[in-house]
Structure formats: C-alpha cells, structure tokens
Amino acid sequence: MSDAADCPTPSFATVQVQAGFTASAPVPAAVPPIYQSNAFEFESLSHARDLFAHRRDGDVYSRTANPTVAVLEQRVAALEGGIAAVALASGQAAVALTLLALAGRGGHIVAARQLYGGTVDLLEDTLPDWGIETTFVDQDDVDGWRDAVRESTRVFLAETVANPIAQVLDVRRIADIAHAAGVPLVVDNTVATPYLQRPKEFGADVAVHSATKFIGGHGAVLGGVIVDLGTFDFTAAPERWPALSAPSRRLGGQASLADHFAGGSPLIALIKAKYLHDLGPTLSASSAFQLLQGLETLDLRMQRHSASAQLIAEHLRSHPAVAAVHHPGLPTSPWHAASRTYLSRGVPSVFSIELRSAGDPAADFDRVERFISGLRVLRLLANIGDARSIVTHPASMTHSHLSPVQLREAGISSATVRLSIGLEDPADLIADLDRALAAV
Template sequence: MPETTGFATRQVRTGYQPGTPQNTAIPPIYQSVAYDFGSFEQARDIFSLRRKGNLYSRTGNPTQAVFEQRLADLDGGVAALATGSGQSAVAVALLTLAKSGQHIVAARQLYGGTVDLLTDTFADFGIEVTLVDQDDLDAWRAAARPETRAFFAETIGNPVASVLDVRAVADIAHQAGVPLIVDNTIATPYLLRPKDFGADITVYSATKFIGGHGSSLGGVIVDLGTFDFGAEPQRWTQFTEPYPRIGDLVLWEEFGRERSAYLVYAKTKIVHDLGPALSPFNSFQLLQGLETLDLRLERQVGSALAIAHFLDGHPAVAKVNYPGLPDNRWHDAAQRYLPRGAGSVFSFDLAVDDSKVAKFIDSLQLFAIVANIGDARSLVVHPATTTHSHLGDTQLRDAGFGYRTVRLSIGLENLEDLVDDLRASLDAITEE
C-alpha cells in the first residue's frame, strides 16, 4: 500500500489480501484451535521459528493476525501482538522486559487496575516498581537504576485526563537505556501516534475505542521498532543470547528490530506460557469496530469538549478535568500532542457534599453506570468506589482526584440530550 494512503483507507484495508488461503482446520471466522501444517517439515519449521505460519490459537490465529497487522500499520509499528484483554497486554508488554530482581518506573497517574498489577502482583513476581508523578521529569530521572528495564505511562490518564509529555519522558528513558512503553488506549492511533514523539512500544485495551461497542474484550501490544535492544546486549539477554526453547537461535540476530524480536519472545514465552489468548470471534468483532474508529472519535471528541464547557459553567461543579479547556494544566500539552482533540474520557469534581454524589449518579438517565470507557453509549462511574477503589486516600490524592470526582465517557448520542441529562441531575442536587 502506498505510503501516502490515508488513515481511513488503512484502517479498513491494511493486513488483508482477498483470496489468500489460510491453513485452518475449520473455515473462517477461523474459529479453529489448531492448524493443518501440511507436512512434517512445515510443522517442524513453524515450531522452531524458521517458518512463518499458524501454530496454535493460544498464540495467534489468522483473524487475529489481520487485526494485529492493521494496528501495527496505524501506529507506524513493525509488528503487533493481540491478547485477551488490555490488562493482559500491559502485563505481557512489561513481563517481556522485566523479571524477578529487576525494576520498572511508572507514572502514578494510571488506571486503578494497572496500579494493582504493578504494585501488588508484580511485587509477588519479585519485580519492583517505582511510581512517579508523570509531570515531574526529575522524578523520572532519579528513579532510573541499573536494573531498570522499562518506563511506563498513559498518554491520556484515567480518570483526570492528564496528558503525558511523551517526548520528554521518552528522552529520559533512552538516556537510562530503556524503552518507553505507553498505554495509548484513550487517545488511540487516530488522536496520537506515540512513535512520532519517541515512544518505543504502545499498548491498548482494544475493548475500549478500538472495538467501540462494549461487546468484546481484547488487548494489543505494538512494537514501534525504535528501540535497539542490541546496543547493550548484556542488559537484554532474553533477546541477545541463545533462546533455550529454540536451541541455538538468537532472537535479536534472527528477527532484530525489523521483525520484532521483542514480540517474538513475548508470543513464544509469555503468551505461550500464561495463555491470555484473544479469541477469533473477538478478533473479528474488534476488526469491525476498528473500521469506524476515526468517525466515532470525531463525534465523541467534539461532544466531550462541548460537555466540558457546559460543566465548567455549572454552579454544582467545582472543577472539570479536561485538557481541551484553556485553563486546564495539560492544555498546552494537549495542543502539542492531540491536535485532533483531547479525547472523550474525562472527569469532574462536584461542588456538593459527599452525601449527594450517589444521588447525582443515580439520577442520570442516559449515562449508564458502567465500568468501561470508549463505548458507543455514554457512561458514568465513580472512580473512588469502583475502578480505583483499591487505592488509599493518599494514592487518590497523588492521582489527582477524590470522592467527589465523577468520570464520564462520552458516546455517540445527540449532544443536546447528553447535556440535558447532566443539567437535570446537577440542578437537582443544587436545589436541595
């Protein structure tokens, strides 16, 4: 496909060649567990990584492969790996780089489930994680150690819609000799391509905007092909020394950056052993959603900005956390990194007693109380008691929100209807 081909064309066409035969044992949607190798030689070569082909659906299937190629193309990456959920994509991306006794530096402005993964489960694995304020560049520098293996952050944070200075954090990561991994779920490749600003690996919860309809779980890791693991071979022995599972094959020599030794290892070890497989049917569903990504986001981002302006002027609202507003602390960063819009997931703080928070949320008619984002439907949730309920008071304050914070995910409904719904509920708690 020509390099000048547009975004919408690529999101619909990349990765699939009509008429290309696939070696599935059961026909498409390629709902097959196993594959007919055709010969002894082909089976041997596929298992030894000497031939490309379908091996077993725990590590991939043809429908998934199209989905992976399309995401890699939209992100400007060399390869992608899909997994069963966004959470598993984050885990696999990091476990491919770090093991017991090693270290990760991450922003503290993260989705609550990611905080749990990094501070609780990774501790069980013997991996230490230092959380820093994503805007404190000196803190990123100070946290790096010889045993550090990755920097990790979200491009748009959840739930306060913080905007990462991707270029600055990437430069610090590279000075420390490690890749920057960014969770680009809320921005998606349509609003932000992290590769353009120095990031090395992106992860997505495809469950959100990429799928867009709340029907299918999925996650994706994209290797942007920018990090040279061969520059310090002693630091990345999983790639630069013989891979025990494949005899004397050295992944970096065989695959390098161009064919992502990083994701080959992730697929053949981490995904193979832990099994966070993406089903063929979910791959198909996510592909259908991906085809309309730009159209949905244009509407959702436009509605989000209008709703943020409305909330900013209502007496029952103390603060709106939306970087599209001129007085937001991340407005300048949004102007640099998000020229197409600052996303459609954000939060606001109510200017009422804590006792009225539940009444406000329960009185909404169009905003469904759902622990998800990026849906075609508009959603509302109370982070302090749901998605971030495991965080203590200090962690909540450090993340920039509290009990009176309400998170919205703006959908595709008529803007006027959404504003009227919010206005009615805000007026009700103001008049009491």
Template structure:
C-alpha cells in the same frame, strides 16, 4: 509467529488503513476478513511441523499463539500506530502484563506514573511484585522525579498518553528522552489517546499498548488488547542488559531472538512464544473479528466523541454544582498547552469533573444521587463505548488505591468520570442537568 504480509503501502492514509489494513481479499475469500474459528492447524508434513515448532519457519501452529484473524488485527493496528509489529491478546490488562513481563524480565524495575488506570496500578504494585519485579511511582509532570527514580535495574518507563480518569496529558517527548538517556524503552498506554488522535511512536515511545476493548472496538462488546513494537528500541546496543532478546533462548536451543527476528520483531516473537504460550491470554478469533469491525469507523467515532466531550465539559465548567472540570481542552486546564501540542486532532472524550461540596462522609451519597438518577448516561466500568458512560473512580476503577494514591492521581471522593459517546450532546447535557439539580 509472524504478522501477515503487508496488504497496503506504508504511505496509505489513516482512513484507508483502518478499513483495509492487514487484509487482502481474493476471489475465494470475501472483502470482509473471515473469522478463522479453529483451535489448531494441519501441517503438510512432519518436517514443516518441526520447523514451525522450532521457530525456524514462520507460520501458525496453534491458536493459543496466533490465528489468521488475529494476525489481520495485529497488522492493522501496527499500521495505524506506524509500528513494526504487534501482538494481540485477550484484554488490555493482558497486553500491559505481557509487555512488562517481557521487558522487565527477572529482577527488573519499572518506573511508572502515579496517574494510571487503577487496574494497572494493581498489576504493578502487587502482581508484578510477586514476580520479583519492582516499581517506583512518580508524578508524571515532574521530569526530575522520572530521572531520579531510574536505577541500574530499571528496564521500563511506563505511562499513559492521557491519564484515566483526570485526563492529564503526558509530555511524551520529554519522558522518552529521559528513558532513552538511561538506555531503557518507553512504554505508553494509549487506550484513551487512540491512534486517530495521537501516535506516541512519533513522539519517542518505543512500545504502545491499547485496551482494544475500548475505542478500537467501540461498542463495548468484545475484550481485547494489543501491544505495538515501534521498532525503535535497539536491544542489541547493550546486549548484556537484555538477555531475553540477545542471549540463547534455551527452549529453542541456541537460537537468539535478536539475530533470528531482528529489531521490531524479536519482542513479538518472545511475547507470543513465551508469555502468551505459557500463560495463555489468547484473544479469541471472534473477538479479533469484532474489533476489526470497530476499527473501520474509528476516526468517525472518535472525532464525534471528542467534540461531544468538549461541549459537555464546557457546560459543566459553568455549572454551580460542579467545583472543577478536568478536561485539557478547556483554557486554564494545567495540561491545555500539552494538549494543543500533542493532540491537534482533538482531545480524547474521557474526562472527569468534581462535585462541589466537602470531602467527607456525605461525598458518596452526593455522587450516588447524581449517578443513580442519570437516564442517558450509563453507570458502566468501561470507556470508549458508543454509549456515554459514567463511573465513580474512588469506589470503582480506583477503589483499591489508598487515599494518598488517589490524591497523587488527582482523584477526589466526588470525582465522576465521563466517557462521551455518540448520542446527541443536548440530551447528555440535559441528563446531567436533571441529575445535578437533585443535589
């Protein structure tokens, strides 16, 4: 249930951490982290097994809960985010789900931004409702709306660093202050932001979630997700509000997770021993290993993708077939100032643009004309890939939303999402120009 021993000093630089964090090689084990492709583990004796199953002793009991390769991944991402501990699971969606289930608990309430990935909105407004967990959506730029939506039952405030797909930049510090004034943690999905461009914990976030499928992996080959506990939220300060951490954990007798594991680690212990154990969203050792390989080049890839996206966005901003480009790196964008404040290393490579023309029955046909004639960009429901990708949010990732919900998120019928990859920027621009000329 625990993470591996720190293999690097906390002050180690980002690039060194992304290559070596969480793993110490030895004479008998190579420099590259191994894949522990096993379902279960042999115990030295029954007493040890009993202690492990009762959480009296740290260790691994079964790969549904933890695996040595997974633990290296968790340690590395926790280090990159400056956090205390992490839990890796089967997908980014699973990471969001187990995080919100663990924090909201029974009958809890979540305040979330309108500007979210469509799958997250599905989870919040439908599936979590089945668990008796309510949600209120607010405009992420309206600080009064955040304050007004919080109730005595609120247990989580949730948003994205840079929203998918319109690339709205969150004022993380302002929203964190509102959450903390109400005595609840701020959970940030920083999949688009990546720890290279922004570390939300430095701006007040208490938990940081990633779809590791995206930039952390970087090659569109493996599903995975991770949540990092920054170790900043004190569940013991208002113990009655957080019985899942401060009260007896009945399946383990009178054990209290807050006392047994402490701040920064009790959350991971709960998620692994209950939500991952019971619901089974386990990451495979092979996927964990592939994501580790991707992380080794994270800063190199993200820096290149960020620069390419800005180049493409600047070109589209002057194109006659484009009515708007939603990229916070462009002067005049509503979130340009926030991007300069929170993203000094570059703006993420996921952004959107709108085709010129009316929002009527011809919109889908016009979008299809462009997307179906691209040859370098790939029409794929993913982001953060080495390849440049496009999608139509209104009929794909956000297709389950109502028209009002799409409007609240800034998505029109002619919005096209772009995830810039590692190709030559000139080829990407030429590809877009060729397709846009067909309108």
C-alpha cells in the same frame, strides 16, 4: 488483487479499513473471515518441524497465532506506525505481558502515578511477587522520572492520556529521559487511540492498548494489543535483556531471539513464543473479528467522541454544582498546551468533573450517589470508550484499591466523577447531566 499497502501513503481511514488483509482465492471474502479453528493442518511433518522451530512463518495453534487475530495485529501496528504487534485477551494482559517481557526477574519499573487502577494493582501487588519492583512518580515531574532510575531499571510506563483526570503526558520529554537511562518508554495509548496520537512520533518505543475501549468501540468484547514501534535498540545493552540476547530455549538454544528475528520484532516474538505460549491469555478469533468491525470506523467515532466531549466540558465548566472540570480541551487546564501538541486531531472524551464538595467524604458520596441516580442517558458502568456514555465514581469503582494517599496523588477525590462521552446526541447528554446536577 492488489493490497492497500501498494498505495504509497495510505491515509489513516484507508489503513483502519484495509491494512493486514487482502481478499484471496479460493473464497475471496471482502471481510476478514473468522478462522474458528484451534489448529491448522501442516503440509508435511517437515513443514510442521520448520514451523515449530520458527524457521518458517505459519499458523500452528490458535493460542499463539490465528489468521483472524493476525489481521487485527497488523492493522493496529499499521495505525500506530509500528513494526509488529500481538493481540491478547484483554488490555490487562497487554500491559502485564509487556512488563514481564521487558522487566524480567529483578527488573525495576518507573511508572506514572496516574495510571488505570488495574495497572496499579498489577505493579503494586502482582509483579512484586515475581521480583519486579516499581517506583511511582508524578507524570509531570521530569526530575522525578530521572531520579527514580536505578541500575536495574528496565522500562518506563505511562498513559498518553491518563484516566480519570485526562492529564496529557509530555511524551517527548519522558521518552528522552528513558532513552538517556537506556530503557524504552512504554505508553498505554488506550484513551487517545492512534487516531488522536501516534506516540511513535514523539519518541515512545512500545504502545499498548485496551482494545476493549475505543478500538472495538461497541462495548461487546475485551481485547488488548501490544505494538513494537521499532524505535528501541535492545542490542545496544544486550546484558540488560538476556531473554532477547542470550540463546533462546524457544529456538532450541541455537540462537538468540534478537538474532533470529533481527529483521522483525524480537520483542513481539518473545511475548508470543514465551509469555502468550506459556501463560495463555489468547484473544479468540471471534473477538478479533468484532474488534476489526469496530476499528473500521475509529476515526469517525473519535471525531464525534471528541467534539461532544469538548461541548460537554465547556457546558459543565460554568455549572454551579460543578467545582472543576478536568478536561485538557479547556484553556484553563494545566494540560491544555500539551493537548494541542500531542492531540492535534481532537481532545479526549474520557475526563472527570468534581462535584462541589459537601465537606466530608461520606457527604460527598451521598451527593455523587444522588447525581448518578438522577442520570437517565449516561449509564453507570465500569468501562470507557463505548458507544454509550458512561459515568463512573473512581474512588469507589475503578480506583477503589488505591490508598487515600495514592488517590490524592492521582488527583482523585471522593467528589470526582468520571465521564466517558459516547456517540449519543450531545444535546441529550447535556440535558441529562443538567437534570441530574439539579438534584445535588
């Protein structure tokens, strides 16, 4: 049977349904099967020896390679226009392993201040224990990115659409500064998804995803994906990336990963052979299967998410109980122009509103509490990108570990309420929000 890849220019919708899998004998199942097996039999001992030595491709053990997981990896890589991907147990694992692999011991990261709270925890609390330091900069402060670069800088990190305020990153400018400094730009493309933006087209080098969110879309399983977009040349300054350029223990000390995987992605090989192998945040075959089920409808869901979010943002903008709506689809947003450049297919469905402040944080908290308890359709959950619409109070939930200064710098106040607009009828969501706002 021929493969969708034989189609010269498959469109997004075809790739999201077919990439990475062709039904084949002996059981030509149309849907990628769940290969629920820890290990895979070798044809012979010499076959096993070749696989262990990375002389041949093949599945050895599901901690680092599983055929169902591989379909997800290839499909997300194809949607992002990347050269290879690795899928992991969570988005958090995707961000962490990317940074461990790129920064290395003593490496320095320049990161946007506007990041998911769990990523800030990783950068501030855990990576410093491993000798990796981060300088945070406002993502719109172009000079700030440039000034933060040190001799030891190894990576830039930002979200293409930051959460909860939905600032749209000027990917092209930040990529140019990263490249002038000789380092890759890693973007977290969770909120935009490759449907709203392909960061590679604007110069990003690695895309990471919490597949838990829109890729799965059903709120039922966690997962993460790292995609090497194939644009960064790690061999240009080999002394900066010894894990890629020096003879690798994973290859018996005989060759470097950069040489051995020169035709593919040495970075993804490093993450799989070292970090996933040694630390073990593996995505299960059944979770990969569920994420693939969701991925098949990504474009349709994103169109609905975006259209409903735009309607709701416009409605809330003139509501007397709402002081501000942080949504780049509104012409008044400082990120409206960036949204038109970088998100040509639709606006984000994760954004925030500011309730009119009651004057002090405790009174704001009461007001937010009354608002949230008045909601009947939007659900109070710590998640985004679900079919269900979700309300969150970042200051007491997802971003509760940030200091007051960090919260202010990320644009989050005690009256900030995050919305993730799901797939329900937008009229029901608007009625629900209006009813709950009437209570404040």
